[in-house]
Amino acid sequence: MFTNYSYTVDTRFMRYAQIDTQSDPLSSTFPTTEKQKDLSRLLVKELLEMGITDAELDEHGYVYATIPANTDKQVPVICFCSHVDTSSDSSGTGVKPIVHRQYDGGDIVLPDDENVVISAKEHPYLASKKGDDIITASGTTLLGADDKAGVAEIMDAAHFLVTHPEVKHGAIRILFTPDEEVGRGVEKADMKKLGASFGYTMDGGELGSLEDENFSADGAKITVHGISAHPGAAKDKLVSAIKIAGEIVDALPKDSLSPETTEDREGFIHPVRIQGTVEKTEIDFIIRDFETAQLEAHETYLRRVMDKVLAKHPGARATLKVTEQYRNMKEVLVHHPEVTAYAAEAMRRADVQPLRMSIRGGTDGSRLSFMGLPCPNIFTGEMALHSKQEYVSIQDMKKAVQTIVYLAQLWEEKA
Template sequence: MFTNYDYTVVERFMRYVQIDTQSDPLSNTFPSTEKQKDLSRLLVKELKEMGITDAELDEYGYVYATIPANTDKKVPVICFCSHVDTSSDSSGTGVKPIIHKGYEGGDISLPDDENIVISPKEHPYLLEKKGDDIITASGTTLLGADDKAGVAEIMDAAHYLMTHPEVKHGAIRILFTPDEEIGRGVDKVDMKKLAADFGYTMDGGEAGSLEDENFSADGAKITVYGVSAHPGSAKNKLVSAIKVAAAIVDALPKDSLSPETTEDREGFVHPVRIQGVAEKAEIDFIIRDFDTNALEAHENFLRTTMDRVVARFPGARATLKVNSQYRNMKEVLVNHPEVTAYAAEAIKRAGLQPLRMSIRGGTDGSRLSFMGLPCPNIFTGEMALHGKHEYVSIQDMQKAVQTIVYLAQVWEEKSRQ
């Protein structure tokens, strides 16, 4: 099918990553940054140029579009989804993408910062990419493959389907979301407008990976209340909320229950932000585990730790507030095994071995699954996310384009007249 196809995914990707779409976790607006819409407007324009007439950008920064069905079969409506925003962990301003043709297997030095070297010692997946063409940033920014690789792949697959009517498929919905990186990616999505039966996020890593399980997640905030006093006359009066907060963080385990000490299916309690003054300080945590029931145990541990530390500081007090964030998509997908099975079949048709994996994190799909759209996650090739070492293989992106097209085809083939 793709022997003579002139892929557009690279050209699209190189253009998209140069548009700054960084989201802002401290913003109270939606989307959190208006600049995310700069890319979204371009996507709508390009979709319309393909002949997708209903492409639209709504006030919240969501792009909706439909590839019309070209079969007489009654096929469930499937959705492909990626997010336009990039992480706030590293700058996304002035991205200069570089193509390293025919990667030979050694270190990749980035020209704008000699200290940034992408080495297969730290990134072993690179060793599997010998001979591939690798895209990186220049050393001063992240690349933005998370998730502009997914965006570009969906756009190229849409282009393929619109120009190859011989490939039969049902109606396909396209959804591009803002603010995924700050956990708000589907807060304002209109599920009635989306009107899809099943979905797939294109937001995974190595080629062939298929993720149908993710962390269940809660957020937590500890608020510490101290006693303020003038430092010149503070003896036996001042109780520094900053010091109490620091002591709480220091009391967390050093060799377990943290991202840096866990792997595979192990959960964690992780402080992500601390701020305050003597009178009041706040610590924000993320709490993660594949077993949703285990979240309560982690939260009780955090509460016990907080109470034990605060007791050492007479006059101080603290509260813990927990909020639910997202849940393990496996709890939904187990009831719809065909969704994952068809994705595995599409990956095989693209010439890859499906790699069933679990996400030590979340995607828009984890929340969409609980909003009525069972939605596993498919690879894009994006690697070393959220930092200056980020990279993606062009050949991996092309395989992702193929997977999307084959998946649309599989759904049509499996459907009844």
């Protein structure tokens, strides 16, 4: 089916990667940065040029579009979703994507900062891509394959389906979201407008990865209130909220319950930001576990640590506030096994071996699943996320395009 198809996924990705779309975790607006809409407006323009007439960008930064059904069967409406924003962990300004043709299997030294090396030893998946065409950034920014690879793959699959009407499918909805990287990706998504029954996020990593389980997640904030005094007359008066916050962080386990010491299905308590003054200091945490019930246990542990430290500082006080972020999509997808099964079959049709995996993190799909759209996550090829070492294989992206098309075809066949 794809023998004579001229893929557009690589050129689309190179174009999208150069648009700065970083979201801002400290912003209270929605979207958190207006520049995310720069890419969204381009996507609407390209969708309209394909002949997808209802493509639109709403005031919140969401792109909605429909590839109409071309079959008489009653097929469930399915949605493909990716996010346009990139992480704030590394600069996304002035991205210069570079294609390394027929990668030789060795280290890749990035030209704009030769201290940034993508080591084949440290990145064994990259080493396995010998002979592929690899896209990287230039060394001073992230690449943005998370998740512009997914965006480009959905766009190329849409282009294929529009230009190949012989491939029968039901109605397909496209959703591009802002602010996924700050955990707000579907906060203002209009599910009634979307009108889909099942969905797939294109936001996974290595070729064949198929994820129908993710961390359950809460955010936590400890606010420490100290006592301020002039440092020249502070003896027996000053109680530093900054130092107490430091003690709380230092009291967390060194060999467990942290991202740097856990793997597989182990959860963690992770301080991600400290800010404040002697009088008031805030510590932000993310709390993660595959078992939702374990979140409460982690939060109870954190409270005990806080109380134990506070007991050593008379006059100080602190509060712990927990906010629900997202939950394990498995709790929903277990009731809709066909959604994941069809994804696995679509991969096999694309000559890709499905790799059932769990996400030590979250995607829009985890939130969407609990909003009524069961939504596992499919590979895009994006690797070494949120860093200057980020890379993606063009061949992996092409396989993702095929998987999307075969999925659309499968839902029609099974209807």
